[in-house]
Structures are given as structure tokens and as C-alpha cells.
Amino acid sequence: MLSPGPIPGAMPPAVAAKLSPRLLWLAVLTLVLAAATILGALGFEHIGGYLPCHLCLMQRTPYYVGVPVAALALLAIGLAAPRPLLAALFLIFAALMLYGAGLAVFHAGVEWGFWAGPASCSPSVGVTSAADMLNQLENLHAPSCTDAALRILGLSFAGWNALVSALLVVLGLLGARIAWHGR
DSSP, rough: OOOOOOTTTTHHHHHHHHHHHHHHHHHHHHHHHHHHHHHHHHHHHTTTTOOOOOOHHHHHHHHHHHHHHHHHHHHHHHOOOOOOHHHHHHHHHHHHHHHHHOOOOOOOHHTTTTSOOOOOOOOOOOSSSHHHHHHHHHHHHOOOOOSOOOEEEEEEEEHHHHHHHHHHHHHHHHHHHHHOOOO
16 A cells, blocks of 8 residues: 655654644643633623623633634644644744733723723613613613623633733743744
């Protein structure tokens, strides 16, 4: 039986074997942590009943894109992809998480009253007439971004997301470094 030849552009098996174990564990950790974070947010919403505000929903986007990127990095490691591709996937993931961390810090600042949030985060105004009430019912908004729905150990969901996103940035950059240099 003929064995298939090497994949064009793939690393030689010896290089892939040296690179894969460390990077493999880092990719698994990155993927599991990112997936657990977004699944936790969805769990708090759908099981716990904590409705997300506009900024909460915006903070999910980096995870919706980042989890598949982390899965691609893991797959690329398994296929012994070239180092530049692996490094690029980890850098893309790190950039997404940096964006997410920025959103989370901004949201936490809005919750603490350090700065104002976007207009889409404003709580609804009082009802002065039946027409106002009907208008508000037709234009229901998510909860206000200024009020933390829950604080755990003094941090809101946004605060915890800022910490997790920062950790994921570090893991993404570390993965890119290991993928690029092979150490």
C-alpha cells in the first residue's frame, strides 16, 4: 500500500513533533477557556435569567469569532501546519480577545460610573401618558448597561470578562511566540 506523501507547505515531521506537544496543550487550554467563557455567559442568560445589556452582547462577538479561530489553531497543530500559519491564528485570536478586553473594561467603567455608555444602553424614561407607555412597549430595550446584574467577589460580569479576556490575550500571544520560534 502506498503511503501519501508530505502535505505541501507542512512542517517536516521532526519539526512538527518538537512543536506540537507544548503548542497542542496551549491550544487546548485556549479553546476550552474561551468556549467555557461564552458558554458561561449563555448559561447565566438562559438558565440563570440574567438578561444581557447591549454592551454585554457586544462582548460576546470576540468569543463567537475567537472560539472557531482557536479550534482552527488546534486543527492546524494536528495537521502540522506551517509555523507562520499557526502564529497567525494565535495572533488573530489574541487580537480578538484584546478587542473583547477593551469592550469589557469600557463596560465595567460604565457600570462604575467612570464614563457614560452609548445611547443604546440608556434605561427607559418614565411614563407620562398612555402614548408614552405604548411607545416604550413597542421599543423595549435590554437592561441598562449602567447596572451590574450580579457581582461576584466585587466584580461584575464585565469585570470578570476583562480578566478572562486579558488572560486569553496572553495565551494567544504565547501561542504565537511558540509557534513562530518553536520554543
